[in-house]
Amino acid sequence: MRDTELNDIDHDEQMVSDQDIRQMALGYIDEAFAEAIADGIDPAAVSHAALFTAFADLVASFGEEAVAALAEEFPERVRRGDYTLHRPLH
Structure with missing residues (x-):
């Protein structure tokens, strides 16, 4: 592979934000969640497991x-609707 091709690959990798x-x-998390639900696992149980795994x-x-400071922001973000996927339109 030529050096210019290697540089192009490096440049392309840097373009991913x-x-x-x-x-x-x-997308990976959504797929895993959907697979667990399809296997009959309760959605609330999957959610709790995902939160536990994420926090750990x-x-x-x-x-x-640092994580405790981050967690302190969650109540306001939940109330603000940051995690609400389907908001009712008035």
């Missing part, structure tokens, strides 16, 4: 204090 990566990650991973990566 954080938003793109988060969208791809959400965040604590391992960033520490308890």
Whole structure:
């Protein structure tokens, strides 16, 4: 492979934004969630397991204090509708 081709690959990889990566990650989570539901697992149980897994991973990566500070923002974000997928239109 020529050097210019390697540089093109590096440049293409850099073009993927954080938003793109988060969208791809959400796709994986959505698929796993749907598969669990299709297998008969209660959606609330899957949600709790996903939250546990996410928090455990965040604590391992960033520490308890940082994750606790992040978690403090959740009540306001929930009330604001940040996690509401289908909002009623008035």
